[in-house]
Amino acid sequence: MTAVVPFMPSMRGSGRRSVLRSGGLRSAGCLIVIALGWAMLFCSTFAQMGSAEGAQIPPGPYRIAGTVVNAKAGNALAHCRVTITDSKNRQSVQFAITGDDGRFEFHVPAGKYSLEGAKRGFIAASYNQHDQFSSAIVTGADLDTENLSLRLAANAVLTGQVLDEFSEPVRNAQIMVYREEHPLGVSRTSVYRSTATDDQGRYEVTPLDEGTYFVSAKASPWYAVHPVSNAERATNPSQVDSSLDVAYAITYYGDATEAEDATPIPVRGGDRLEADIHMNPVPALHLIVHVPQGGNFPTLYKPVFDGTDQLEAHSVESVGPGVYELSGIAAGRYTVRMPESNGHVNEPTEVNLTSGGELDLSSARSTSQIKATTQLAGAGSLPADLQIFLRPSKGKTIHVQVDAKGDAVFSDIIAGKYEVLAESPTQRFSVVRIASEAGTISGHAVTVPAGAALTIALSIAEGSLTVEGFAKRKGKAVAGAMIVLVPKNAETDSDRIRRDESDSDGSFRLRDVIPGSYTVIAIENGWDLEWAEPVVLAQYLKRAQTIEVGSRSATAVHLAEAVEVQAK
16 A cells, blocks of 8 residues: 655756856847757656656666556556656656657666656546545566556536525525445545535536535525514514515425435546526525523534524524524424533533424533543553544544543533544554443443533553555455455454455555454455445455464464455
């Protein structure tokens, strides 16, 4: 596996500029002729030229060659920049520009190299790239590295128009683009991009990676008027037109007003897709809220896929001492959070608003606080950048930086079950033990009651070992396979799962492994699987390889047998 690190060569300080300056040429014609000559020479030697910002890879006996192709159409792509980087020394690079046939070629010593292609109008990508993984090119005797196909997907464009009930454009509508992903082996749909419509109600989002997307629009009718309180309507009936007291619900492509009913938009490289959204007004709700003296207003949220979207009421007006009216709200399902007098907020209360009236938040429960004290198992001290994570089964993961004493305090935690994780930007850890006032908790999860103040003690282990091996099918190396290191108790020890992608010779390297019992599986084209689900893994574990990684193991554990690659 090689990390996906984009490289942008610098042309500052090039020899061409220095020669032109030192030659003392005054004629514009001479300058053009000389410049063209240098340009032709520059292009002819581009393929073996090192970057001005990095050391050049020394020439060697092995050839890395191939063609850059359109991932969707399959045709060769001319004038692409291809960069090759030594996987051990990231500063050692070469780059080339493909010809009309899309071909590139490098001569390098034996080693392991990452390969990346870029072209205007296409999404830069590494060889066999899948998410943050890609396959490195390994050179050596009996290894074919001369017929590579580096695939680039053309930029995809998602465009459309937001129209109102009169088929007129809705200006300045907020457009949210969501993408379905599998970053942790479980499907999650979250915000990917945002934009706004122009004066024609149009929007455009680009570039988009290949995947499945959803689009929503949020706006208010330009003509809407929200009179305050029933008393005012009765006093001034001529000033109130109920047909103007309307609102737009958040509307998704497919003209749905709830996220689960939204129409998915499959996007492939080079697509230009039109996704129009039609917004229809509905009677606006007027909600009466009682706010204690010195208190704050409640906040309404709309459930959106695996998260929430904060809703802004059109207006908030005082209609009496400590009584306020929120108007301009469309009917629908919401969650409401009311701040407490101590500055904390209550747990979300789910409400299905179908009509106006008093917003009843009497059932709202107080949130909890958790203090996590962390220690490193065995000798050693905690890293300064260590963070503790609380991950619910659905919703946003919460993280807090550990202080110098090893403590992390979580405030306003909603009751429920959370997986407890520990990680730093530079190191991987696993929670091996959780203890609380109620005794030791099994696994990595803690159940938080409402309105509680919990103290938990965490013991964490550092991932310091590496597992290396080869992925093969019937004795032949397989590149681009997804490698998953699965702990014995995958459901409770999910933070011990490690992944990699096999390189061109089938080799892989799983880093930051915690000692324990594991199974290694290799799956071809398994990148969109929900591999963190035990039921999904079960079908592959039957033909996988079991290993034991001991605490006294050497830094790198080498698998004696190749891991058999299984079909998706």
